[in-house]
Amino acid sequence: MDLDLNVSKEGDHSVLEVAGEIDVYTAPKLREQLIELVSDGSYHIVVDLEKVDFLDSTGLGVLVGGLKRVRNHDGSLQLVCTQEKILKIFRITGLTKVFPIHSSVSDAITAPAE
Amino acid sequence: MDLDLNVSKEGDHSVLEVAGEIDVYTAPKLREQLIELVSDGSYHIVVDLEKVDFLDSTGLGVLVGGLKRVRNHDGSLQLVCTQEKILKIFRITGLTKVFPIHSSVSDAITAPAE
Amino acid sequence: MDAVAGVGPATVRLAFPPEPRLLGTVRLVVGIVARKAGMGAEGIEDLKVAVSETCAVAVGDLTRAGLGDPIEIDLVEGADRFGIEVRDRAPAHVLDPGGPGDGELDDRELGLALVGALVDDLKTSTLEGGGNRTSFWLRRGPELFDPALDDLPPPLT
Amino acid sequence: MDAVAGVGPATVRLAFPPEPRLLGTVRLVVGIVARKAGMGAEGIEDLKVAVSETCAVAVGDLTRAGLGDPIEIDLVEGADRFGIEVRDRAPAHVLDPGGPGDGELDDRELGLALVGALVDDLKTSTLEGGGNRTSFWLRRGPELFDPALDDLPPPLT
Ligand SMILES: Nc1ncnc2c1ncn2[C@@H]1O[C@H](COP(=O)(O)OP(=O)(O)O)[C@@H](O)[C@H]1O
Ligand SMILES: Nc1ncnc2c1ncn2[C@@H]1O[C@H](COP(=O)(O)OP(=O)(O)O)[C@@H](O)[C@H]1O
Numbered sequence: 271m272d273l274d275l276n277v278s279k280e281g282d283h284s285v286l287e288v289a290g291e292i293d294v295y296t297a298p299k300l301r302e303q304l305i306e307l308v309s310d311g312s313y314h315i316v317v318d319l320e321k322v323d324f325l326d327s328t329g330l331g332v333l334v335g336g337l338k339r340v341r342n343h344d345g346s347l348q349l350v351c352t353q354e355k356i357l358k359i360f361r362i363t364g365l366t367k368v369f370p371i372h373s374s375v376s377d378a379i380t381a382p383a384e
Numbered sequence: 385m386d387l388d389l390n391v392s393k394e395g396d397h398s399v400l401e402v403a404g405e406i407d408v409y410t411a412p413k414l415r416e417q418l419i420e421l422v423s424d425g426s427y428h429i430v431v432d433l434e435k436v437d438f439l440d441s442t443g444l445g446v447l448v449g450g451l452k453r454v455r456n457h458d459g460s461l462q463l464v465c466t467q468e469k470i471l472k473i474f475r476i477t478g479l480t481k482v483f484p485i486h487s488s489v490s491d492a493i494t495a496p497a498e
Numbered sequence: 499m500d501a502v503a504g505v506g507p508a509t510v511r512l513a514f515p516p517e518p519r520l521l522g523t524v525r526l527v528v529g530i531v532a533r534k535a536g537m538g539a540e541g542i543e544d545l546k547v548a549v550s551e552t553c554a555v556a557v558g559d560l561t562r563a564g565l566g567d568p569i570e571i572d573l574v575e576g577a578d579r580f581g582i583e584v585r586d587r588a589p590a591h592v593l594d595p596g597g598p599g600d601g602e603l604d605d606r607e608l609g610l611a612l613v614g615a616l617v618d619d620l621k622t623s624t625l626e627g628g629g630n631r632t633s634f635w636l637r638r639g640p641e642l643f644d645p646a647l648d649d650l651p652p653p654l655t
Numbered sequence: 656m657d658a659v660a661g662v663g664p665a666t667v668r669l670a671f672p673p674e675p676r677l678l679g680t681v682r683l684v685v686g687i688v689a690r691k692a693g694m695g696a697e698g699i700e701d702l703k704v705a706v707s708e709t710c711a712v713a714v715g716d717l718t719r720a721g722l723g724d725p726i727e728i729d730l731v732e733g734a735d736r737f738g739i740e741v742r743d744r745a746p747a748h749v750l751d752p753g754g755p756g757d758g759e760l761d762d763r764e765l766g767l768a769l770v771g772a773l774v775d776d777l778k779t780s781t782l783e784g785g786g787n788r789t790s791f792w793l794r795r796g797p798e799l800f801d802p803a804l805d806d807l808p809p810p811l812t
């Protein structure tokens with residue numbers, strides 16, 4: 271499958287690095303991973319999208335689902351993305367107002383909690 | 385068109401560097417170039433295929449046509465090719481016995497005339 | 499596909515069974531044909547997203563209906579634009595009666611919003627005998643200007 | 656294309672008008688689908704050459720006959736092989752009566768020799784109502800050994 275996930279810990283944040291294409295076919299794998307993180311008590315999640323080549327509406331839905339899950343635990347879900355073609359997808363759908371989007375993982379981790 | 389041709393002079397040899405894909409669509413351009421070289425009195429031609437990504441039977445036919453033309457003038461047509469996928473095409477069609485094939489332009493130029 | 503060699507726009511047609519794993523292949527093929535047609539990088543990305551969203555809906559509809567009929571895609575090289583038409587044989591689109599479920603956004607609505615924002619002249623209709631047709635196009639070549647949508651010439655049909 | 660989602664081999668179908676400039680697009684598409692199906696680099700190259708030669712013949716035949724009918728290509732992902740079938744609506748193949756001309760080799764003969772040497776189980780037949788069908792396949796997955804040509808098992812049919 272053209273989606274690779276890699277989780278690391280940075281203080282009280284879990285960083286989920288996503289590489290490849292997020293679409294109807296691969297999004298379930300991302301959804302499972304987010305659910306697993308939250309069940310394991312990771313409520314502050316940074317999703318690094320810098321190595322994502324493609325993102326569709328299913329992928330957006332999964333990220334929004336992840337955000338709702340962490341919010342149930344007063345957590346946060348932040349994104350790292352500087353790729354114009356991916357940012358465009360968030361912008362068009364109005365989700366730039368929903369997700370804090372940072373230009374690096376360290377920016378995301380040090381960002382003040384909302 | 386996905387075929388770039390570049391001619392240079394090396395002593396009494398003309399070196400024709402071919403880059404791109406040689407197929408039914410692009411081969412006429414290569415044929416014209418070979419005809420032009422021979423009309424201009426270039427009878428010792430080295431065709432450098434190192435930047436060729438694809439070669440079909442039309443391309444082979446054009447090279448054989450070029451060989452016949454230079455032979456009418458006691459000339460030579462030598463090839464430079466080290467790419468396995470291109471060599472395979474010459475091997476399968478028995479044309480490795482027809483063309484001298486070298487691993488560099490300088491090898492081709494310094495090769496003893498047959 | 500009634501194009502005659504050398505006359506009218508070249509249309510490359512692609513058909514594939516409704517399997518989600520093939521959507522990546524479809525995107526790559528659309529990217530290749532659009533690039534060969536002279537579309538710029540941003541236009542190619544927009545077309546890939548639009549065709550992928552459209553086909554994902556068709557894959558879902560066909561699968562829910564238990565149908566394996568291939569989805570057909572026409573890629574049309576116009577003189578100054580690139581057109582895509584997607585056809586499937588699924589029953590008319592209906593929103594999942596169970597709703598999006600799992601507390602997540604309705605992907606289909608998001609998907610439609612995306613396609614509508616990315617391409618020009620989005621049209622959907624139902625096919626005689628059942629099925630859906632979605633078409634859209636994008637101008638090709640370097641973007642000389644970026645007019646507001648209502649500055650665009652009206653669609654041909 | 657009678658494959659049903661999840662049952663039997665996935666077949667991606669491509670159709671294009673008989674224009675030589677589209678052969679490069681066809682090769683790229685075949686390369687993509689073959690790679691996604693797990694073919695190795697050498698197999699992909701062999702399939703590209705074989706499909707390009709086959710389609711070039713069809714483009715020539717259709718053009719000489721003044722026909723613009725699309726050429727159809729089926730790309731079949733089998734369990735352990737990759738199959739290609741090319742169909743055109745040209746009158747039965749005939750060798751150019753004027754001969755190759757210009758003192759050059761007959762490209763069509765060279766082309767046929769190439770395709771026959773590169774792929775397995777090459778078959779050609781005429782279609783009812785006029786036209787030609789050419790099919791062949793290649794094993795997929797890593798080449799475990801590289802037998803001399805005459806060590807190969809006989810074709811299946
Ligand atoms: N919305 C659309 N979706 C798909 N194809 C379209 C669409 N609009 C136009 N086309 C097709 O694009 C082709 C080129 O249209 P044309 O008017 O020739 O473009 P241009 O403005 O570039 O000349 C036409 O054959 C038409 O069928
Ligand atoms: N020469 C051929 N050209 C095109 N398709 C072929 C050819 N031979 C077999 N196929 C197709 O390949 C598919 C897979 O064949 P199959 O026998 O299942 O392969 P495998 O041996 O990998 O299981 C079949 O649907 C068949 O129609």
